[in-house]
Amino acid sequence: MPPKRRAEMVEETRAKLVRAARAAFAEKGYAAASMDDLTAEVGLTRGALYHNFGDKRGLLQAVVNQIDEEMAARAHAIGSQADSAWEGLLAEGAAYIEMALEPEVQRVVLLDGPAVLGDPSQWPSQNSCLRATIETVEALIAQGVVKPVDAEAASRLLNGAALNAALWIAASNDPRAVLARAVEAFRCLAAGLLVARD
Amino acid sequence: MPPKRRAEMVEETRAKLVRAARAAFAEKGYAAASMDDLTAEVGLTRGALYHNFGDKRGLLQAVVNQIDEEMAARAHAIGSQADSAWEGLLAEGAAYIEMALEPEVQRVVLLDGPAVLGDPSQWPSQNSCLRATIETVEALIAQGVVKPVDAEAASRLLNGAALNAALWIAASNDPRAVLARAVEAFRCLAAGLLVARD
DNA sequence: CAGACAAACATACGCTGCGTATGTTAGTTG
């Protein structure tokens, strides 16, 4: 094993802290997660935490950024393999809803994130999911598939709808059934963006 | 002044606590609001709080219920004076977006509420706003104006879209301008529920 | 290559704040 450089050690420490925080925040929620327990689980102390991330919020920010980027990557991968750009948008929305079913996403990104860090669109990660949706909508407008609406406004509402659907599904007794209802309603609403039909 | 009955005193105490909590939660957020300061402002101590509401969460629940009911009443009043049921739904949505601009609603009901109390639809207040929207949608379906979609699913997504729009607006530099963009996009999405157009 | 310097943590401390256990007062009932 080659001797570890300083930078590598730091990166490893940060990664360990973020990994532990991800699990703790998802399981207990931000407020109930103890920084002492968190750091001890990976053989560190709070000293490492406050050195690397400033404070508890800083750690949450790092966790949120990581998850958010993973979500955007997954959503984009799913959306890009659809037959048409329009179907891509719908698939992207459905994927977003499904991802939000994971406790990590739900608890950390959708519930505690906004409450502790404020409006998601102001986050450093710039809410990757939102940006991806905006680009897709803009492309659809350019293709003449979607009406020349405000792409950002439409994307934000679409994402908001998907987000709320996810909360609904997660709290339900029969997630699979509710998921189907939510996706159907999502497709229906999104159709409002299309140019005249029939 | 007639001698105050015991029940009246209790009701007055509860009202004072809820009023103080509303202000404190809206201004500082749930986590940063101190129960000591809160109660002292209305000449009480934490003893009164834990006796009447059980714990800090209980107080938040009471505050949320109160605001939620006020919102539903306002939205219903606005929606019911529209020319048609369809315009009523749109007006209701717009009203919901506008109400969410108030710090009280935004901070307490939309951010801290879900994070601390969990999914809003599981709240004792049953999320009055959602119920109102569902009823409106069901009526529109019965009238043949809206496609026979899942009323609950559609209502939840509509509300979610409005909610997200509100967060966006509140964080923007030019709320009035963004409000207009959001309402326009909302009308556009909602149109997806209509039966065939043109 | 030795000494200085700073980064990367660990340790120790204080303070805030929640919840609870225990008092105290005032109203209600038999």
Added chain:
DNA sequence: CAACTAACATACGCAGCGTATGTTTGTCTG
């Protein structure tokens, strides 16, 4: 009017965050 209880206030313990202060280990320079 005496016993009882609801409605608070007071007092205490404890967890947890942030910070101030050590300590070690790498890195850089003359």
